[in-house]
Amino acid sequence: MQANAVAVIQEYKEKSRKRFLLIIIGLCICAVSFISDILIGPSWLTLSETITAIFQREIVPVTTKVIVWTLRMPAALMALGVGASLGIAGASIQTILDNPLASPYTLGISAGAGFGAALAVVFGGFLSEIIGTSLVPIYAFTFSILTCMLIYFMGRFRNLAPETMLLCGLGLSFLFQSLQSLLQYISSPEALQSIVFWLFGSLAKADWFTVAIIYVVLLVIVPLILADAWKLTALKLGDEKASSLGVNVEKLRIKIFILISLLTSFAVCFVGVIGFIGLAGPHVARILVGEDQRFFIPLSAVFGAAILSLASVISKLVSHGAMLPIGIVTGLIGVPFYFSLIFRSQKRYLK
Amino acid sequence: MIEISKLSFGYKGYMSNKILNEINMTAYPGEITAIIGANGIGKSTILKNICGLLKGSGDIKICGKNINDYSRKELASHISYLSQDTFSSALLSVFEVVLLGRVARLANNVSDDELVLVRDVLCRLNLEKYASRNIGELSGGQRQLVFIAQALLKNPKVLIMDEPTSNLDLYYQFQIMNLLKELTVTEQFTTLVSLHQLDLVARFTDKVIVLNDGCVYDYGMPEKILTAKTFRDVYRMNTEIVNKCGAAYVIPISQYKDL
Numbered sequence: 001m002q003a004n005a006v007a008v009i010q011e012y013k014e015k016s017r018k019r020f021l022l023i024i025i026g027l028c029i030c031a032v033s034f035i036s037d038i039l040i041g042p043s044w045l046t047l048s049e050t051i052t053a054i055f056q057r058e059i060v061p062v063t064t065k066v067i068v069w070t071l072r073m074p075a076a077l078m079a080l081g082v083g084a085s086l087g088i089a090g091a092s093i094q095t096i097l098d099n100p101l102a103s104p105y106t107l108g109i110s111a112g113a114g115f116g117a118a119l120a121v122v123f124g125g126f127l128s129e130i131i132g133t134s135l136v137p138i139y140a141f142t143f144s145i146l147t148c149m150l151i152y153f154m155g156r157f158r159n160l161a162p163e164t165m166l167l168c169g170l171g172l173s174f175l176f177q178s179l180q181s182l183l184q185y186i187s188s189p190e191a192l193q194s195i196v197f198w199l200f201g202s203l204a205k206a207d208w209f210t211v212a213i214i215y216v217v218l219l220v221i222v223p224l225i226l227a228d229a230w231k232l233t234a235l236k237l238g239d240e241k242a243s244s245l246g247v248n249v250e251k252l253r254i255k256i257f258i259l260i261s262l263l264t265s266f267a268v269c270f271v272g273v274i275g276f277i278g279l280a281g282p283h284v285a286r287i288l289v290g291e292d293q294r295f296f297i298p299l300s301a302v303f304g305a306a307i308l309s310l311a312s313v314i315s316k317l318v319s320h321g322a323m324l325p326i327g328i329v330t331g332l333i334g335v336p337f338y339f340s341l342i343f344r345s346q347k348r349y350l351k
Numbered sequence: 352m353i354e355i356s357k358l359s360f361g362y363k364g365y366m367s368n369k370i371l372n373e374i375n376m377t378a379y380p381g382e383i384t385a386i387i388g389a390n391g392i393g394k395s396t397i398l399k400n401i402c403g404l405l406k407g408s409g410d411i412k413i414c415g416k417n418i419n420d421y422s423r424k425e426l427a428s429h430i431s432y433l434s435q436d437t438f439s440s441a442l443l444s445v446f447e448v449v450l451l452g453r454v455a456r457l458a459n460n461v462s463d464d465e466l467v468l469v470r471d472v473l474c475r476l477n478l479e480k481y482a483s484r485n486i487g488e489l490s491g492g493q494r495q496l497v498f499i500a501q502a503l504l505k506n507p508k509v510l511i512m513d514e515p516t517s518n519l520d521l522y523y524q525f526q527i528m529n530l531l532k533e534l535t536v537t538e539q540f541t542t543l544v545s546l547h548q549l550d551l552v553a554r555f556t557d558k559v560i561v562l563n564d565g566c567v568y569d570y571g572m573p574e575k576i577l578t579a580k581t582f583r584d585v586y587r588m589n590t591e592i593v594n595k596c597g598a599a600y601v602i603p604i605s606q607y608k609d610l
Contacts, residue, residue: 005470230459237451243423244430
């Protein structure tokens, strides 16, 4: 018994170290994937060319510089940033709604964005001549924020009860999908094509400006979520227990929901609907480190980033010369990997 | 110290049918006060009102100050609460769950002092061998011990436990009540528990509050309260009271038929 008592603290510290190491490993996977994402494409670069182009951009030929800095790097960074955003958003939504099936996708936030994008394509008209190509992201962003607000205000009727918010989100998801189908039905063939392509999700339109927005949003929001890591962990014990431990449950839920709404809306408005990351990133993280949010949230981000970045690499490998839409690849490649983890895991993580 | 005056409460939609009707009661530091009464009579409702988890009308004072004048965090630093419901689907280890007892004060990097506190309370309840097990893998009784450990971690002024022994075996019923008794005296906790095991009430508590029909039926020392008349009125049971080992034991005889 004595030996046990001494070992208890050691064990906890050892576990924390291992979890930290997992985050580092995840980051290494992201780095490798990021480099591969840059060197793979219609014209392949060598590893040394890529690295030189990244770190000593003055000494490489102009074409290499353009390929790396103008074409591929923004898309590669976008994959990591959006993946991380969706991973964190999924993890936090699952925690505040206490449901492992919740994600930006199942809550209808993506469907809202999809409807907004379709609206911009079909009825953009003269507005698109003034604002140009950014009309679609602006509409997508507006409608995904609108969806979040609807979920929030409907939830308020029942004291922000998790199940109410989840069910409202599901309802809104169907509503916006129907509206979007309606738009597709009445739109011209050209408009239909651009709506469908937007819905597939694509990193191809990423540029330095949109990348900067995604990373600034991440830099502002992630520390705000992590500051409440312990409170979110306590919330996993249930509202009543968290409340009796001193957590202001309602305030925490509102704050995190607002932060997630922003994170998700910025992520989906630039790249389109990518459904799987917000569900899979957190699940992989949960299987590996449990639900101590100090590790769970960062690892969800890291895995979200890694999955989307690897999907981007694979999308370029399977279709030579062109890029298969990223939304298609994440599902096709991710789901088998996801199933294998679910069946191998000994832990029970669905209620 | 807990002072309650004129506490009334009805659950939503049942306001006309109040479960608590102008309850007055006091619990003192250094004493274990037990609330007893039939199922659904409002024992847990009182306890939740004290913790601020439910809001009824009337005044509740903790350490001389109205609970509405405390912030959520301040109130939690004064009160440790053990819920009747110890189910948890969280993927957290026993160590992590107990550590959450101090959630309001934890920094991102947990200090060694806090880890030592967690270890000590785990050892005190013989839980150290389960420290790294997942909370969901434990039995109901073990989970109850884990949440008792969590409640004891923060060294509160007021300890509120809703049926702390309901899932425990005979040995741990005594272990927990002995521990509560010891801590209540040495740390001068104000301890308020709801209990169904009447032998534990007789043996370990200092004061008893009997609830019936939304009101306090009786209040006082256990030996005065635990009478055949009380059990007939409150539990509708015919009983015999036997004195043994310095405490009163209740032997149920038959159900009381009201004619």
